[in-house]
Amino acid sequence: MMSLTHHHLLFPCCLLLLLVRLSGASGVSPWQLITPSVPGRLVFPPPPSVPAENATLEYMDPTLPPLLPAHNPKCSLLVLQYNFADTVGAPPVAANYTPPPDCPAPWSRVVLELSASASGLQKDRIAALWLDGAEILPPTTPYPMAPGVFWRVRKDVTRYTALLRGRSPYEGDQPCVLSMMLENSNAKYPGVYSVNVSLHFYRGALCSGGRCIGLKPAGETKRAELGPALSAHPTIKGIYREPADMIIPISNGDGRKGFWFRLENETEVQGTTVRLPNNTYRAVLEVYVSHHGDDEYWYANPLRTNGPEAEGLQPQQGGDNRLESSKANGGFRQVVATVDGRYVGSAIPFPVIYPGSVNPFFWAPVAAIGAYDHPSYDLDLTPFVGHLIDGAPHVFGLAVRDSQPFWLVSANLHVWVDAWSDTVEGALVRYKVPPFRLSRQADWTEREGKSEIEGQVIIRFSGWVSSSKGNITTSVRHKIKFKSHIEAEEKGEMTSVELESKARTNIRIEREDQVIGRVAVETETPLTMATMSSNGGGGSRFHKTKLAHALMETRSVAENKGTSFSAVADRQDSEGAVLMEEGVAMWGNGDTKSVYKYRDDKGCYLRTVNVVGGKVKEDEDTASCAAAAVAES
Numbered sequence: 001m002m003s004l005t006h007h008h009l010l011f012p013c014c015l016l017l018l019l020v021r022l023s024g025a026s027g028v029s030p031w032q033l034i035t036p037s038v039p040g041r042l043v044f045p046p047p048p049s050v051p052a053e054n055a056t057l058e059y060m061d062p063t064l065p066p067l068l069p070a071h072n073p074k075c076s077l078l079v080l081q082y083n084f085a086d087t088v089g090a091p092p093v094a095a096n097y098t099p100p101p102d103c104p105a106p107w108s109r110v111v112l113e114l115s116a117s118a119s120g121l122q123k124d125r126i127a128a129l130w131l132d133g134a135e136i137l138p139p140t141t142p143y144p145m146a147p148g149v150f151w152r153v154r155k156d157v158t159r160y161t162a163l164l165r166g167r168s169p170y171e172g173d174q175p176c177v178l179s180m181m182l183e184n185s186n187a188k189y190p191g192v193y194s195v196n197v198s199l200h201f202y203r204g205a206l207c208s209g210g211r212c213i214g215l216k217p218a219g220e221t222k223r224a225e226l227g228p229a230l231s232a233h234p235t236i237k238g239i240y241r242e243p244a245d246m247i248i249p250i251s252n253g254d255g256r257k258g259f260w261f262r263l264e265n266e267t268e269v270q271g272t273t274v275r276l277p278n279n280t281y282r283a284v285l286e287v288y289v290s291h292h293g294d295d296e297y298w299y300a301n302p303l304r305t306n307g308p309e310a311e312g313l314q315p316q317q318g319g320d321n322r323l324e325s326s327k328a329n330g331g332f333r334q335v336v337a338t339v340d341g342r343y344v345g346s347a348i349p350f351p352v353i354y355p356g357s358v359n360p361f362f363w364a365p366v367a368a369i370g371a372y373d374h375p376s377y378d379l380d381l382t383p384f385v386g387h388l389i390d391g392a393p394h395v396f397g398l399a400v401r402d403s404q405p406f407w408l409v410s411a412n413l414h415v416w417v418d419a420w421s422d423t424v425e426g427a428l429v430r431y432k433v434p435p436f437r438l439s440r441q442a443d444w445t446e447r448e449g450k451s452e453i454e455g456q457v458i459i460r461f462s463g464w465v466s467s468s469k470g471n472i473t474t475s476v477r478h479k480i481k482f483k484s485h486i487e488a489e490e491k492g493e494m495t496s497v498e499l500e501s502k503a504r505t506n507i508r509i510e511r512e513d514q515v516i517g518r519v520a521v522e523t524e525t526p527l528t529m530a531t532m533s534s535n536g537g538g539g540s541r542f543h544k545t546k547l548a549h550a551l552m553e554t555r556s557v558a559e560n561k562g563t564s565f566s567a568v569a570d571r572q573d574s575e576g577a578v579l580m581e582e583g584v585a586m587w588g589n590g591d592t593k594s595v596y597k598y599r600d601d602k603g604c605y606l607r608t609v610n611v612v613g614g615k616v617k618e619d620e621d622t623a624s625c626a627a628a629a630v631a632e633s
């Protein structure tokens with residue numbers, strides 16, 4: 001993925017480019033060029049022709065469109081419209097935002113819609129959206145390998161209601177500001193990204209007559225009715241339960257280079273000083289992270305404790321930094337949040353694969369999981385509220401353990417305040433944070449070997465907060481289990497990456513020794529990737545990759561007699577080959593099968609998208625739980 005710094009901007013492949021190159025190769029058949037240098041070892045079938053390029057190709061993220069009421073939005077607002085041409089080094093684009101006067105808060109749902117198109121070829125770019133400095137969408141752009149690519153991201157942003165309400169007269173009469181950054185360069189490519197950002201506001205029942213309707217983009221006839229009511233989108237379930245009263249950005253207030261903090265190494269902690277309202281009774285920290293530069297492939301980074309100074313594998317000629325990161329410090333990263341220097345929560349980041357990573361042909365036109373809307377990580381800080389409301393300023397910090405340059409991080413502190421009292425008090429009564437010890441084993445000789453990082457930790461804290469809602473004790477138990485196995489054979493030409501990461505958060509809410517609520521969130525994110533590489537000739541490298549990746553999450557909430565449950569299983573299997581030259585895909589092909597399954601206490605949704613050689617061969621969705629159950633088995 002293109003970093004924010006301005007370095008090599010090269011053309012993605014088109015057949016034309018390759019043919020020109022090959023025809024210059026004096027009588028050598030194209031396939032000989034990509035035949036491995038060791039005869040008789042790896043033999044690849046002749047690659048099929050590059051998929052036909054069409055000017056109206058949708059790049060998509062086959063997840064659940066936010067389910068909406070059966071009626072139209074009460075109102076829709078186009079907040080920002082901009083053409084991002086040559087924006088390197090430019091500050092984010094800003095637009096004033098005030099909620100539509102004809103449909104004031106509260107809303108039963110708010111959906112953000114980002115629709116964008118690329119005028120021509122481009123690389124994938126880093127982008128993000130902030131509302132008053134609070135990150136609300138950290139997307140990546142696709143890697144448009146044909147002119148006229150467009151895509152759309154729809155995200156349930158109901159949990160940002162406190163920001164979307166705009167400012168009250170007490171808070172000054174300045175409107176809120178929606179900022180968007182998309183650092184594009186026209187140094188080599190003329191490709192311009194045209195972006196529209198809209199908000200759709202809904203009021204009233206979320207579903208009518210037991211049926212909901214998905215947001216139907218113009219011209220789309222499929223995916224209309226989605227069967228039984230799905231009452232809530234997964235993102236509002238779980239730890240939030242309801243939108244917060246206030247959202248405090250833990251971000252870089254300067255904002256001229258975006259509101260992220262940029263972390264350059266594992267020791268760096270960046271953050272903001274915040275003074276919380278003294279009637280706060282609940283707090284959740286939502287953390288956003290993205291990995292770039294030397295850590296673009298952190299999940300495939302080998303660990304080398306022996307060998308030449310535990311250094312990274314030297315990039316081969318034409319290398320494209322997949323197992324060749326600058327430091328071979330292993331495939332483990334942990335995002336850690338601190339308050340006044342003390343650990344308050346962490347997450348193993350989901351290894352988002354960028355549209356230009358591994359094999360760009362895998363992700364055209366279907367995005368890798370989370371690429372257009374990275375997952376965020378919710379940390380319940382309620383046990384610390386007693387400490388946070390002492391009237392003193394507190395430093396909220398973010399760090400990424402074992403990281404290399406660079407990570408972009410920020411967080412939103414969601415705060416619930418007790419309108420009925422200004423004498424909330426509380427205390428942390430239990431804090432058990434053992435160090436996350438990892439066993440790290442490595443055995444390498446030159447370019448071959450294997451390494452493993454493994455560990456698990458259980459963290460517990462609990463605290464009480466006494467407010468008009470009673471004296472409530474919140475106990476958090478967080479378990480993380482992690483394993484990374486990376487292996488290279490055949491002088492580094494055969495590599496395999498296996499990552500297993502599991503997390504479970506259990507929250508128990510008690511009043512007067514009686515349990516009044518329980519929340520459980522469980523995630524599992526397996527990744528396996530096997531690559532065979534060979535010399536592609538002319539300084540290029542040929543990689544044949546098989547990849548399986550999934551994001552599985554279940555959330556359950558039991559509170560005040562009510563219970564809710566939701567489960568998402570988003571899985572992709574890809575296979576194909578790519579010819580890389582200086583980090584750029586010169587030629588390739590890929591098949592990707594995506595299966596997205598959503599189930600909650602009211603219904604099911606299953607979408608299967610099958611892309612073969614860059615063409616969508618199957619795109620089916622159903623609200624049948626029976627079909628979802630079949631897909632499960």
Ligand SMILES: *[C@@H]1O[C@H](CO)[C@@H](O)[C@H](O)[C@H]1NC(C)=O
Pocket residue numbers: 052053054055056
């Ligand atoms: C490109 O798209 C247009 C309109 O959607 C369609 O008519 C045409 O057949 C497509 N061309 C190819 C080569 O797929």
Ligand SMILES: *[C@@H]1O[C@H](CO)[C@@H](O)[C@H](O)[C@H]1NC(C)=O
Pocket residue numbers: 081115116117194195196
């Ligand atoms: C943005 O909206 C305008 C209409 O307001 C429309 O003409 C244009 O095609 C839209 N662009 C994208 C990328 O959706």
Ligand SMILES: *[C@@H]1O[C@H](CO)[C@@H](O)[C@H](O)[C@H]1NC(C)=O
Pocket residue numbers: 264265266267268
């Ligand atoms: C980490 O990065 C920061 C900011 O760039 C720098 O000041 C610090 O010296 C670095 N630390 C190490 C150990 O490299």
Ligand SMILES: *[C@@H]1O[C@H](CO)[C@@H](O)[C@H](O)[C@H]1NC(C)=O
Pocket residue numbers: 278279391422423424
């Ligand atoms: C909380 O803040 C309010 C307004 O700032 C103030 O009036 C009140 O005395 C404070 N309460 C406590 C317990 O500090």
Ligand SMILES: *[C@@H]1O[C@H](CO)[C@@H](O)[C@H](O)[C@H]1NC(C)=O
Pocket residue numbers: 425464466471472473
């Ligand atoms: C709230 O409950 C905790 C634990 O049960 C107790 O230690 C604390 O004193 C109580 N606080 C108030 C204000 O009653």
